[in-house]
Amino acid sequence: MSESEISHAIPSTVPLPKPALEHLPALDHIRVAGVLLVLLLHALVPYVTHKMPLLVWPVLESGGDEVLDSIFWWIECVIMPLFLLLSGFVTGRLLLKYSGSEFLEHRKRRLLYPLLFGIVFVLPFDLYAWGIGFVLHGGLPLEKLLALKFGDRIDDNLWGLSHLWYLQYVFLYSLILTGGLWVLKSYPRLHDFLKGIEPRNHWWKVTFLAVAGVVVLFWEPAVVVGFQHRFWPVPSKFLYSDLFFVGGFWLQRAEGSLxxxxxxxxxxAAGAMVVFICALPLIHQEVRNVISADERWLMCASIVCTAWFSCLGLMGCYLRWMNRKVSWISYFAAASFWMYLIHHPIIGAIHTGLAFVSLHAVLKGILSWLLTVGVTVGSYELFVRKTRLGDWLNGKRRVPEAAPVINSPALPDQKAA
Incomplete structure (x- = not known):
């Protein structure tokens, strides 16, 4: 990329080297791992021993499995911070490629339009998949489903954007970031002041964001150990999520971050495993509401450290050992956005059906995950990959993706970097 192509980028708060903006195959690996973990997280919901407080699900089976419980809570601590960190990282790359108006147009096309698509075509199926589960396994009369009124206990945590909140939040972060960078461009003294006080050491930056995350999480532990579901951003969740988005942007715009x-x-990655061992029993205490204030501070700190260490570990390991193109990874990376958009009602329907089957919780969890992966990838291949819908959601195809040559089945912004 030439200097003239970089010159229109909105200035950062640190001096920017001339970056190599070629595609990083490691990001495709991270996207594939991320979407598979999202699907696994939701596949395990009914089968864990410590159910998430306030979470409304079509089926929540009694008992559960401790191993699945550990996997579930690790993913819950890590997965959205990973996607938000990746989104912030991609945003930094986009702002070196596009002007401010071009960047906002790109974000509108890649985030706002898919969000509207999901609201119109996915959320209605989501609602009825949940309602059918309530009727078949929750003892609610059919009239409740027809009226879409399930009672205050359910309705209070049922109506919202479901899994699509991520698109809403990242789009709003992009708007705020664009405005903030415009202010820095308009007021050079402010830009120079922030540049002067910004720490050059990446660990100090992460520490600053982590401490802020602990404070927000202590204010509202339900950001992670609970359920917050609305059509509009929840302040605590919005602030906590923004810290990881800012962290990704900060890393991309800083020299030597890769x-x-x-x-x-x-x-x-090793540190994340150690810290999560400390976090899990405290999470269980929070779920059972038998945790003291001091223990809650420790829980919040261990959750935030688990998130940061896991995210940095995954990104670092993939950049170090997996930064190369693999055909089936490229295929699933292209499919990942579609898988994310449509998986929620599919997995709810699968859980409703499996509730009639007598199987061990581990088998049900694995089967739910594999079936969801199979249905979402199959629908992508049949209805999206070579269609105008695929062009609209993912952008124009440069080279058609090769179908995977494996028999077993395997977020947004996948074309951004």
Whole structure:
């Protein structure tokens, strides 16, 4: 990329080197891992031992499995911070490629339009998939489903954007970021002041964001250990999520961040495992509402450290060892946005059906996950990959993706970087 192509980018709060903006195959690996973890998280909801407080689900089976419980809560701590960190990272790359107006147009096309698509074509199926589960397994009369009135206990946490909140939040972050960078461009003294006080050490930046995350999480633990569901942003969730988005943007716009991630990735991944061992019993205490204030502070700190270490570890390890193109990964990376958009009602219907089957919780969890992956990938291949819908959701295809040559089945912004 030439200097003239970079010159129109909105200035950062740190000096920007001339970056190599070629596609990073590692990001495709992370997207595929991320969407599979999202699907696994939702597949395990009915089968964990410590159910998420206030979460409304079509089926919540009694008992559960401790191993699935551990996997579920680790993913819950990590997965959305990972996607938000990746979105912030991609945003930094986009702002070096596009002007402010071009960037907002790109964000509108890649986030706002799919959000509207999901609201119109996915959320109605989501609502009825949940309602059918309530009728078949929750003892509610059919009239409740027809009227879409399930009672205050359910309705209070049923109506909202469901899994599509992520698109809403990232679009709003993009608007706020664009405005903030415009202010810095308009007021050079403010830009120079922030540049002067910004720490150059990446660990200090992460520490600052992590401490802020602990404070927000203590204010409202339900951001992670609970359920917050609305049509509009929830303040605590919006602030907590923004810290990871800012972290990704900060890393991308800072000199030497890729080398730093490669260096510290393995250490961060190991640290995440250690910290999560401390976090899990405290999460269980929070779910049972038998946790003290001091223990809650420790829980919040361990959850935030688990999230940051896991995210940095995954990004660093993939950049270090998997930054190469793999055909089936490219295929699933292209399919990942579609899988994310439509999986929620599918997985709800699968859970409703499996509630009639007598199987161990582990088998039900794995089967739910594999069936959801199979249905979402199959629908992508049949209805999206080579259609105008695929062009609209993912952008124009440069080269058609090759179908995977494996027999077993395997977020937004996948074309951004």
């Amino acid at each position: 080398d730093w991630l490669r260096k510290w990735g393995p250490v961060s």
